[in-house]
Amino acid sequence: MIGAGVMGLCVAAELSARGRAVTVIDREEGAGPHHCSWWAGGMLAPDCEGETAEEPVVRLGRAAADWWAAQGAQVTRAGTLVAALPRDRAELARFARRVPGETLDAEAFDALEPALAGRGLRGMFVADEAHLDPRAAITGLRARLAARGVTFERGEGRVGQIAGGRVIDCRGLAARDVLPDLRGVRGEMAVLRAPDIVLTRPVRLLHPRFPLYVVPRGDGIFMLGATQIESAGRGPATLRSVVELLSAAYALHPGFGEAELLEIGADARPAFPDNLPRIRRRGATIHVNGLFRHGFLLAPALARQLAGWLCDGNKPELCDEDHGEW
Template sequence: MRVQVVGAGVAGLCVANELSSRGVEVSLHDTYRPPGPHACSWWAGGMLAPFCEGESAEEPVIRLGTRAASWWQKFTGAVEYKGSLVLSSKRDKNELLRFASMTRQHRWVDHLSIAELEPDLAGHIRQGLYFDSEAHLDPRVALARLVDTLASQGVVCTQEEPLSDILTIDCRGLAARDALADLRGVKGEMVILKNPELNISRPVRFIHPRMPLYIVPRGSGVYMLGATMIESSDRSRITARSMLELLSAAYALHPAFAESEVLEIGVDVRPAFPDNLPRIRRRGNRLFINGLYRHGYLLAPALAR
């Protein structure tokens, strides 16, 4: 069987690896070649946190997302199994109670347990939820390893135009709006900070009155901050408001973030359908895999399978 995959972001690379591992002859096509900042998956947080996502996501996201970590570990070996922490200040306890009521597979932690899990947060936060079965990865490392795995099997991404007469799996993300009229863009903004004096080992979601924040460790004192979801297809730079609120929320979690070095600021647009659930659609000899919204790393393996 021969298949060509168009688009080498997280969806396309997962599909290509899954097919190649099953003995399918695969060719991979991307205008820019992977991995790189042209793809929204480059700017992702990399949280493999299906139960946390249950706070706002539909049931399929949770059910299919529970299989993601094992897939990523199999193909990349880049997964960190340290769980997720959801924290709040004392004044926002009602929001934490709401989060707990909407999710499962967690346990309550007090200031002593938080200090045991994350010593650098001791004394700053006194209440939270711990999702011990969740995981995370560095998206850029994971993408690069998928590319290397494919290369070892003789599959190299090309900038050549795909053929028109063989089965094509279209994973172009928002660029596929030329064929999928109900696809929309949801803008996400992120900041990467470096603070060698601060040691946080697992993803932390901080419930903040203005902007819920997530912080994902990348190692060596580097942290990715994100949270914004803006209905827009504009890939221009981050707004001053978003930057201010991201950094303010990080400072509220731990004042040491105020001394961090800003390494990078990123903006991109996630592809989403009206209900924020992905789709697999077939038109002739072309299959479209799209609409992963904010769940690219969580759902791409399931869609690929």
């Protein structure tokens, strides 16, 4: 198998759990910022994603929290708080029409997240959602797989140059050399330390131009994100995006104005034209790709579908066409 990001690790977990011998080849050693997964928010929020995503994202994503917990990841099941400033109530009404959740008045909102009390915020609470720390999750999963007998090798792992066995390509955006309809969707993020602010769950701040999500990592650490730019560029974050993220965070809570800026990052996520992932067989290789912004949410479902195809002959739901048995 090629690629040790979140998709590759999930596939390795499902196949090795079924007793299959798995070798994972990756261009770098260990988990780190070279993987798009490193920059993920870690929100396991299928209902909120249903604001814009297709039905399979919501349905299949609902099993993600249980899957990650079964792999030993620390999953926090505290729901998602959706917030809007007074001037953006129209955004909240639009969101509520598309996403099931409990509408909160000012008193209920403030009781749910006391750190945001008195800000005049209104919102929704989506209870059956969760979050995790992506970096801890993939680092832990990789260690668990190695202990189970999965082999990790460092190398380019170019498709067509690997002899013997079955080749599964989980390279993400790097697979554009063989998947021409794959595109990059750039995301930018910031990590802050604000020890005086305590949030117990992810908060999505709605805004017509600059939406924001804030994910607590514990110990006063927060991850900020939400940029979505049609670009395959993987270079440093732009000043404009960082200013927008930090300004939105300050609007949510002025205490973020005193936060320490620990890290700024950016990467490009792989996506197909309809933003749904795919399992494709091309000759001797199976490609699993196109997670878009749903990496930790949908990778477990794709991995289960692929394992069911290879081990039991069940055609995957998210497959372009019927390629028959392996």
